[in-house]
Amino acid sequence: MASNFTHAIVRRPSRSVIDGIADFANEGKPIYEKALEQHDAYIAALEAAGLEVTVLPALEEFPDSVFVEDTCIITPAGVVVDRPGAPSRLHEPDHMVPTLRTFFADEQIKFIEAPGTLEGGDVMMVDDHYYVGRSARTNDEGFRQFAAFLAAWGFTAEQVELERILHLKTGCTYLEDGRLLAAGEMWERPLYRESGRFSEIFHVPDAEAYAADAVRINDCVIMSAGYPSVRAQIGAWGYRVIELEMSEFRKIDGSITCLSLRW
Numbered sequence: 001m002a003s004n005f006t007h008a009i010v011r012r013p014s015r016s017v018i019d020g021i022a023d024f025a026n027e028g029k030p031i032y033e034k035a036l037e038q039h040d041a042y043i044a045a046l047e048a049a050g051l052e053v054t055v056l057p058a059l060e061e062f063p064d065s066v067f068v069e070d071t072c073i074i075t076p077a078g079v080v081v082d083r084p085g086a087p088s089r090l091h092e093p094d095h096m097v098p099t100l101r102t103f104f105a106d107e108q109i110k111f112i113e114a115p116g117t118l119e120g121g122d123v124m125m126v127d128d129h130y131y132v133g134r135s136a137r138t139n140d141e142g143f144r145q146f147a148a149f150l151a152a153w154g155f156t157a158e159q160v161e162l163e164r165i166l167h168l169k170t171g172c173t174y175l176e177d178g179r180l181l182a183a184g185e186m187w188e189r190p191l192y193r194e195s196g197r198f199s200e201i202f203h204v205p206d207a208e209a210y211a212a213d214a215v216r217i218n219d220c221v222i223m224s225a226g227y228p229s230v231r232a233q234i235g236a237w238g239y240r241v242i243e244l245e246m247s248e249f250r251k252i253d254g255s256i257t258c259l260s261l262r263w
Contacts (some may be wrong), residue, residue: 005217008051008100009261012060013039013066020252021064021086022045022168027251034208037250039066042222042259045242047216051262056099066249067258069098070119070137073261075144077153078108078145085117085137110149118142120168126174126197130157133168160191169257171209175212175216179237183212202233210246213255215262222256 004234013036015053018029048052060066064086073080079100081093100109122133123146130150132143140159148159164185165171171186176200180192187203204212211227214234221234225243234241246255 004263005049006049006052006259007263008046008101008227009054009056009068009096009137010039010046010259011056011065012036012042012058013119014060014063015145016060016063019063020066020254021088022252030248030251035066038248039259040244041244043182045220045222045244046217046260046262048242049220049222051217054099055227055262056096058237059095062089062095064089064252064254065092065095067121067254068096068123068261069258072100073120074116074261075125075150075153075155077155078110078149079104080149081111081115081168082117082118082120082197083116083137083142085131085142086138091118110187112142112145115139116145118144118146119167121169122162124169128155129197130155131160132157133162134159135162135165135167137167158160160189166253169213171212172257173212173214173232173259175214175237175239176220177237179217181212181214182235183209186198186212200237200238202230204230208251210255213257215257215260216234217262224250224256 015032025186043053057258072082098249099179102136117139119137121136122138124131143159150157172182174180179196180201183204208227208230214221214223221239224246
């Protein structure tokens with residue numbers, strides 16, 4: 001079942017993006033000017049996929065604030081405002097709430113409270129079911145609160161233990177229509193194959209694991225450039241593909257889905 005997305009929220013990279021968290025990539029610091037260019041191209045891709053894009057200003061005090069996906073989870077029934085597990089990102093959601101209030105009623109907005117932690121990169125929506133990574137950034141209490149909000153809205157959720165990756169969507173993304181991209185430890189787990197929720201699961205080769213994070217928007221899939229087998233599979237599934245250079249965001253453990261909130 002394909003979603004009909006109409007809107008996205010992004011936040012411009014700050015000059016402090018060069019000091020973003022890099023627990024995994026370890027590829028050097030981003031080049032600010034190049035990050036801006038890549039972000040421009042990202043916004044253009046969202047618009048080409050049919051979205052109206054709200055562009056928020058940079059937050060210099062938060063180097064990772066360009067990764068707005070970790071500030072909240074937007075569902076068909078309402079929004080859950082996250083409580084990031086990275087201390088330096090803890091107050092980023094506070095700066096997103098005023099914008100959310102322009103799109104959603106107060107009763108539609110819920111909040112994760114201490115000691116719970118939850119980051120949007122750990123949450124993958126599959127129709128009316130949500131997979132939630134148990135990671136260094138998202139804990140059991142965060143999952144408990146999130147699952148309770150979802151249950152009240154008529155959705156279900158389950159945890160997925162992560163061992164080697166930062167966020168759940170670092171290793172897999174759902175492209176709708178029963179199709180899943182999965183790499184590394186996310187491919188190794190039987191839970192997806194046994195769930196009955198996926199008709200096609202593409203095993204992303206280790207050399208192209210970064211491209212396991214892609215985003216379906218209407219008839220498009222936006223993906224990182226330079227990963228030919230993933231590109232070929234997405235094309236074979238019949239989607240229009242937009243490839244983007246993501247080198248500067250990869251340096252601080254970011255990828256395609258991280259850079260926007262979409263609904």
